[in-house]
Amino acid sequence: MNGTGEHFVLPARAGKAFRLARGASVRIINTYGSQVVDTWAFSAIDPTEFMSMEHTRLYLARIAPKVGDTLVTNRARPCLTLAEDTSGGVHDTLLPACDTCRYARLGAAEGHSNCADNFRSALVEIGLPLSHVPAPLNLFENSVPDLNGVIVIKPPVCRYGSYVTLRAEANLVLVLSACPQDITLTNGVDRSPRDVHLEIVRPAE
Amino acid sequence: MNGTGEHFVLPARAGKAFRLARGASVRIINTYGSQVVDTWAFSAIDPTEFMSMEHTRLYLARIAPKVGDTLVTNRARPCLTLAEDTSGGVHDTLLPACDTCRYARLGAAEGHSNCADNFRSALVEIGLPLSHVPAPLNLFENSVPDLNGVIVIKPPVCRYGSYVTLRAEANLVLVLSACPQDITLTNGVDRSPRDVHLEIVRPAE
Secondary structure, eight states, rough: OOSSSSSEEEOOOOOOEEEETTOOEEEETTTTTTTOEEEEESSOOOOSSOOHHHHHHHHTTTTOOOOOEEEBBTSSOOOEEEEEEEOSSSSSSOOOOOOOHHHTTOOOOOTTHHHEEEEEHHHHHHOOSSSSSSOOEEEEBOOOOOTOOOOOOOOOOOOTTEEEEEEEESSEEEEEEEEOOSSSSTTOOOOOOOEEEEEEEEEOO | SSSSSSEEETTTTTTEEEETTOOOOOEEEEEEEEOOOOEEEESSSSSTBBBBBHHHHHHHHHHSTTOOOEEEBTTTTTTEEEEOSSSSOBBSSSSSOHHHHHHHTOOOTTTOOOHHHHHHHHHTTTOOOSSSSOOOOOETOEEEEEEEEOOOOBOOOOOOTEEEEEEEESSSSEEEOOOOOOOSTTOOOOOOOOOEEEEOOOOOO
């Protein structure tokens, strides 16, 4: 990416869906250094084909992607490539999007914003409602399991302004949610959801 | 379980769906010691609520369940409890059901039987078709990641006749598939899918 793309803000606690043509890239900038971004992708032609964490783990033979890796769909086709990563490279593929059940269990007041609802709203807005919420790629989420498989959610390891760049390997709908988690350490020790900045570079016409 | 239940054979390479009332248990017997069984569960009332590997990992705070653990649905409600396990306790929650894409990549002839198709066929048979194949609980599958998150599929660690018992925590539809994998080491070094024996104990009326 050369820094000449369209710039957007993904506001704290909010979600957004947008179309990415094959070859386009999105840089997801962790402006404040501790914001997890739940990430989904779907075929723009057939939304029953979506980026699948379990298929990605199988084909990468690894829990989480590294720079150069291509995440795949539930039909094992290339979906998104992790083209750049200055964040320290710690991302999660194991955990679900936060949802109303999660916040109820954590004792939050009813109506707490959450990534699952952000996902659904973003897809409704783009005219592509889905019946279930696939497991997301949780960018910047630090929940690497230990040798016994125990998962503890720790603050992200990334720094202010670090980023990842994802390149579309097919014509996609991308959905991002700036995770509204403010109870656990998901979004850092201050438990404050923050804005994320996006830069989209479209392929030349 | 007291050994007085109904006995069934789940034939090698085949799938089966059946209803389990809350409190019922199924013992899944790895008769020949190296057969992986892909396992799904759904609410009998609302099939959009299903056993979710990502939600289970979050609520157990662990990659895979141990004896006494309850796997949960995508609405974080109790689904199945791993009530007994004599198999060595190695099960997988990370990998997808094998499917046509998997066998195409492995160079198998077209039409290779697979767990995803077994799942779909079993649900059609029981009158409950679903639009997507959730990530299964892969009983007996030995794909424990190493410290670097690398996943290598090794032969199962279980012995002839060892078993797990799953207890239904809600009124469920259970789907099992005796994995047809005969190319990788999933089902052991002889790469031969085998029959699995089942014993279902229903709660007293």
